[in-house]
Amino acid sequence: MVKTQDVDVHQAFNDGSTNKYIEKYKMFCYVFGKHIDKKPQDDIAKSLYQADMVLTPGMFMSLALVTAGLASGIVFLLSVLLFTKSSSPLVYISVLTFLTFGLTVSGFPFMLYNKVSNKNMNIEQELPFTLGYMTILASSGSSPMDVIRKVAIEDYGDVSVEFGKVMYRVDVLGEDGVSAMNHLIRNTSSESLRAICIDLANAMQSGGGLRTYLEMKSRELMDMRRKMQQEFVDSLGVYGEGYLSGVVMSVVLVVLMIVVTSALGIDLGPFTAKQMFQFFVYFMLPFINIVFLILLWMKYSRSTL
Incomplete structure (x- = not known):
């Protein structure tokens, strides 16, 4: 904790x-x-x-x-x-x-x-490339701790940030590598990174098999990345359909409701049909669109796709 x-x-x-x-x-x-x-x-x-x-x-x-x-x-x-x-x-x-x-x-x-959530998304996107780089380092004879140190100083997004926390605990707090990795395993938010850190911690203790593992894991995650790209496109399609069916259709229905109630002389409470129309067009409609754009920005602002 x-x-x-x-x-x-x-x-x-x-x-x-x-x-x-x-x-x-x-x-x-x-x-x-x-x-x-x-x-x-x-x-x-x-x-x-x-x-x-x-x-x-x-x-x-x-x-x-x-x-x-x-x-x-x-x-x-x-x-x-x-x-x-x-x-x-x-x-x-x-x-x-x-x-x-x-x-x-x-x-x-x-x-x-x-x-x-955005951090986990970024980690998922960067992991295949990070593992490819780690494979090269392991092939050159680097130890697991050296691999983590070099990834921490490179620009692999939140993966480098997480590994930087490990190096902070090792270099500044004086912990051993296994204890620092165990702390990251307990507290990282990404399940994929947690699984990889568990294997890295085991490699630190056993001292072998790192290169083979990284090669296999890199290919596996690259396949997962291709699937995530397809899911990304599909999710954008869902948002587009939601905007058309939710926002656009709501605009049409509300305008029709105001026009019909005005034509039939139905009382709309303290507001006239003109006031309702102006409130909807100049306030509610821009507000709904701004909220929708904010949701899109919050969902995809840190996506690397």
Whole structure:
């Protein structure tokens, strides 16, 4: 298990690649979250470790709650200004406020899950090429530890990042190679990488058979990559069909509903048919398309296909 104490809070605060204002915001949120870290939160800590997010569980949870509170407060004020004179102001204000809070809080676990999923996808794509490179290194007589070290300094995406964690534990923390590999085996999010690390750890202990194993595994994963390419194309087709049948057809049906209700003189509540049409065309339709594009971006932004 990854313990909370393994995460350096000061490292999270002093990440030079992050905007200083974001870091100050993290520090502000952590004032409320530091009490959470007094008790071990192993599941959250492990998920953050797998997502390569340098945060403590307390900082992550406080970021979610404080951000949700601020977003809800902004929506509450805007709702008061917009819906005070409506027929049911309390309904609009309360629904929008609580909906904003719930969506913001749930967005943080979703973001964490998405980062882990994208990382696993990247590992799956890079593994065949990584194993090919490792096969060449093993053929030249490199030991398993030397192979891992060279992969860690190369650019093989998240595979290099994961192997870099092994070298950190060996070179900085002073652990032996087998113990460092076992730590990665327990905590990596990729099942494919876990299986390979188990075999590498066995090769470290036995001292043989690495080249033959890597050649066989490289061919196997290359075949899997070709299947994944086909699945990638199929999934894009599913998203395209979903957009046509879900978004486009919904647009047509809503427009027809507004036109028909207007022609028949049906009451649409506090809004006229013109107001409903303008709200749908200028707000709902762009919003739906933006959400759909965000989903596509989150799904495929890190895909190497």
